[in-house]
Amino acid sequence: MTAPAIGNLPPPDIFPSIYAVRYPADEKELRSELRSRGYDAIVLEIGKDRTCLFRLMQWIRQRCPSTPLIAFGDTADVALAVKVMQAGACDFIPAPFAKEKIIHAVSKAIENRSLKNERDYLRRSQDVIYNFQDIIAETPVMKEIIGNLEKFAMNESLILMTGETGTGKSFLAGTLHFNSLRRHCPFIIINCANISETLLESELFGHEKGAFTGADRQRIGRFEQAKGGTVFLDEIGEMSLSLQAKLLRVLDNKKFERVGGSETIDADVRFIAATNRNLEQCIREGKFREDLYYRLQILSVRLPSLRERRVCILPLACYLLKNISRNLKKDISAFSPKVLKKIQSYSWPGNISAEA
Numbered sequence: 001m002t003a004p005a006i007g008n009l010p011p012p013d014i015f016p017s018i019y020a021v022r023y024p025a026d027e028k029e030l031r032s033e034l035r036s037r038g039y040d041a042i043v044l045e046i047g048k049d050r051t052c053l054f055r056l057m058q059w060i061r062q063r064c065p066s067t068p069l070i071a072f073g074d075t076a077d078v079a080l081a082v083k084v085m086q087a088g089a090c091d092f093i094p095a096p097f098a099k100e101k102i103i104h105a106v107s108k109a110i111e112n113r114s115l116k117n118e119r120d121y122l123r124r125s126q127d128v129i130y131n132f133q134d135i136i137a138e139t140p141v142m143k144e145i146i147g148n149l150e151k152f153a154m155n156e157s158l159i160l161m162t163g164e165t166g167t168g169k170s171f172l173a174g175t176l177h178f179n180s181l182r183r184h185c186p187f188i189i190i191n192c193a194n195i196s197e198t199l200l201e202s203e204l205f206g207h208e209k210g211a212f213t214g215a216d217r218q219r220i221g222r223f224e225q226a227k228g229g230t231v232f233l234d235e236i237g238e239m240s241l242s243l244q245a246k247l248l249r250v251l252d253n254k255k256f257e258r259v260g261g262s263e264t265i266d267a268d269v270r271f272i273a274a275t276n277r278n279l280e281q282c283i284r285e286g287k288f289r290e291d292l293y294y295r296l297q298i299l300s301v302r303l304p305s306l307r308e309r310r311v312c313i314l315p316l317a318c319y320l321l322k323n324i325s326r327n328l329k330k331d332i333s334a335f336s337p338k339v340l341k342k343i344q345s346y347s348w349p350g351n352i353s354a355e356a
Contacts, residue, residue, distance in 0.1 A: 027056055034063055035266070040110050043102075046073030046084065054087055061088040062220060066227070068109030072102075130178035136319060138311040145301055152299050153179040158251065160296040161274040163303030166351030169274035170234060172303070177230040182270055185229030188222050193235035201243060202259050211260025223256060226269045236296070237277035237288060244289045251295050306348040316352065317343050 024030040034042075042060060046053060060069055071084045072093035081092045090112070091105045132150045137143045152159055153176045161169045170189065177187045195203055202211075206221030223231060233239075239247070250256045254267045273296050282288035306313055317335065325332040335343065 027052070030056075031059070034060065035264075039064070039067060041068045041070060041106050043070045043072065043106065044089075046071055046080070050080075053084075057084070057087045057089070062218065065220070065225075068106075068112070070105050070109055130175040132175060132179065135172075135175070136312055136315045138315060139304075139309045141304055142309050142312065145303065149176060149301065150179070152176060152301075154181065155299065156270055157298045158270075158296055159272045159298070160300045161272070161303060162279070162300070163274075163276065164305045164351055165276045167303035167305055168352060169276075169303060170232070172301075173230075173232040173234075173272045173274065176272060177232075177270075180230065180270070182229050186226045187230050187232070188226040188269075189232045189234060190222055191234045193238040197240045197243065200239070201246070204243075205246075205256050205258055206261075207259035208261040211258070215260065218258075221256075221258060223250065223267050223269060224258075224265060228268055230270045230272060233271065233273040235275055236273040237275035237279055237282055241287070241289060244292050248289065248292045248295060251292075306351050310344075313343060313348070314340070 024033050033039075042064070044053070044057070044060075057069065057071075060067070068090045069088055070091045070093065071081075071089040073080075073095070081094070084092055090109050093101060093105055132146055132153075135146050137146045149172060159173075159176065161172065163169060173189075174187060177183060190203065192200065202215075202219060202221065204221050204223055206219045206224055207215050209215060209218050233247075246256075250267050251271060255264050256267055257264055277288075279288050279293050283290045283293060306316075321332060321335065
């Protein structure tokens, strides 16, 4: 764990051995540190230059929105302490700076962040249990796919999932994330088909104030929001060629800039992409970049339609019946023979809905 600090904090040896403490010499060095690596906590001194302090705090909150920020200072100004907390600090430590007080504040801030991540994870997973073992896979092909995805979950490589609408690409992307080492960080879903080209660039990369008409404030993009987590690019085949080129640079360099900005930001995320299009056909038609296609295909999975895994239909239907009965608070234990016949004879052109 690390806790960079500016000011007259006690020496690093007051901290438990689990902490690796850095003391940047000035604001410039601190900004450089935060651009190059992540930290578990940031401790700032309240000096005489309050304008500089709040400007720096605003930059830190934009740059590291999930990192706990602790302020300390030799001041009895309660109004200032409140203003510092309103600016984004999670705690304020007044003088005297006892060793135990600082250790407690840093430890508490890190623990609270961990609890928040865990709470967010539980909220996301309470309705859908992302467990590979619970996925209904009765055919040899589907069993092999689930086995491969379970291995891919612990891999940091790009994954491209293809298949018809409703074959479970979004659900499986979530399963991959919540079984990966990034499970306690954000899982960001971006549907490239639902956002116009002009808005999608800002959505992905963010923008600076004044970057274009209507940009009245800075916006943090989805790539930046997903720091440490996973970005799921759904329907990537709908993305324009110009945006494909910019995405390729992010995938290659793990860096990007906000629209209208010059600051290079690290993309500490894992990417999963999905499409229901035939990307090879799109390449032949000049609608998809060949270099991006091969970059995405480091790990690839084609999900079969329900028509190709008909033995899974009845187990899926029974699973959904059980869920619906529970939600409706009704005891419906089975399908009638007539309904079963229709379920098994239907062609299921839409496969499984997102709600299922």
